Amino acid sequence: SCGASLNYPKESIQVNTKKSPNMSLTQRSILAIVAYSFLFTSGAFYIGRFLITTFSLDPTNEMVYLFLNASTNFILYLSLFGVSLLLLHYELRLDFAKLRGVTQKTILNRSLETLGYLYIAAILGNLILMVLGKDGTSGNQIAIERMLYSPYAVVIIITVVLFGPFVEEVIFRLAGFAVFPKKIPVMAVIFITSLLFGYIHVSQSQDYIMIIPYFVQGLAIGHMYAKYKNFYVVFIGHALYNLISVILTYIMI
Numbered sequence: 555s556c557g558a559s560l561n562y563p564k565e566s567i568q569v570n571t572k573k574s575p576n577m578s579l580t581q582r583s584i585l586a587i588v589a590y591s592f593l594f595t596s597g598a599f600y601i602g603r604f605l606i607t608t609f610s611l612d613p614t615n616e617m618v619y620l621f622l623n624a625s626t627n628f629i630l631y632l633s634l635f636g637v638s639l640l641l642l643h644y645e646l647r648l649d650f651a652k653l654r655g656v657t658q659k660t661i662l663n664r665s666l667e668t669l670g671y672l673y674i675a676a677i678l679g680n681l682i683l684m685v686l687g688k689d690g691t692s693g694n695q696i697a698i699e700r701m702l703y704s705p706y707a708v709v710i711i712i713t714v715v716l717f718g719p720f721v722e723e724v725i726f727r728l729a730g731f732a733v734f735p736k737k738i739p740v741m742a743v744i745f746i747t748s749l750l751f752g753y754i755h756v757s758q759s760q761d762y763i764m765i766i767p768y769f770v771q772g773l774a775i776g777h778m779y780a781k782y783k784n785f786y787v788v789f790i791g792h793a794l795y796n797l798i799s800v801i802l803t804y805i806m807i
Contacts, residue, residue: 575644582641583729589637590725593630594754601626617704623697624706624713631717638724645728649785661787668778668791669798675774679767686763693759702803711800719792726751726772727779727788740780748772 575582602622605611611618639646653661680690701710730747752769756762779788 579642579645579732583732586637586641586729587725587733589641590634590721593634593637595757597630597633598626601629620701620704621706624701624704624709627701628709628713628717631713631721634721634725635717638721642724642728645732646724646785649728652784653786661790664778664782664784664787665790665794668775668788669794671774671778672771672791672795675771676767679770682766682770683763686766688763690767692756692764692767693761694755694764697759699803702800714800715793715797719789719796722751723775723779723785723789723792727775728785731779744773744776744780748776751775 577585602613605622605625606613611622613619613622683690698710698714701707704710726747730750731743734743734746748769749765749772751772752765752767755768756764775788775792778791779785782788
C-alpha cells in the first residue's frame, strides 16, 4: 500500500553543481506547473483552432476530428516536454547522474516495481468502480483508443508512450513534490499530487467518477517516487505501463 516504508536509498554519487540554476527548484517547479496548466487548459484550444484555420479543416468530419485530436495532443505534449527540459533540466541531469551509482539491474527492478504497483492500482481502482456500478473505461481512454485505430496511430503512440509519461512525471512528481514545504508530510504530498493527476485525466470528459482509478494509480507512482527519489524510475515504469496498454489494445481488437 501507499503507507509502506518510505526509506530513501542514498547512492553515493558525485555531481557537478557549479552550473546550478539562478532560480530555486521551488520557483522553477511553480513555473512548470503554471505552464502545464495554461497549455493543458487553453493551449489545446488554440492549437486546434490554428490547425483548422491554417488547413481549412472541417472538424465535424470523423477523420479530421481524429487528426485534430492526435495532432493537438502531440504538439501540446511536445511543447510541454520542451518546457520541462527548459525549467527542470538541472534536476533531470542530477537524477540521471544518480543512476550511475546503481546497476542496470537495479534500475530495471525499480522500474518494474513501479509497473507492478501501477497494475495493482489499476485493478484496485476498477474494483472500486465495479462496486459503485460504473464501467471501468474512461472518456480519456476511449478517445485514445479511437486514435489508436486511426491512420494517426503512430503520432498518438509516441505521445502516450514517450511524451505523456515524461511530462506527467515531471509535473506531478518532480515539480509536484518540490513545491511543497519539507514540513508537509510526504503522504499528504502524495495524496494531493495524485488527486491532481487523477483530475487532469478526466477534466476533458468531465466524467469525474473516473478520477478514482487515476487517483489510485497516482498514489502508486507517488509512493515509488517518494521511495526512490528518482524521476527516471517512475518515468520508465509509467512509460512501460502505457506501452503495454497500447499493445493490449491492438491484441484485443
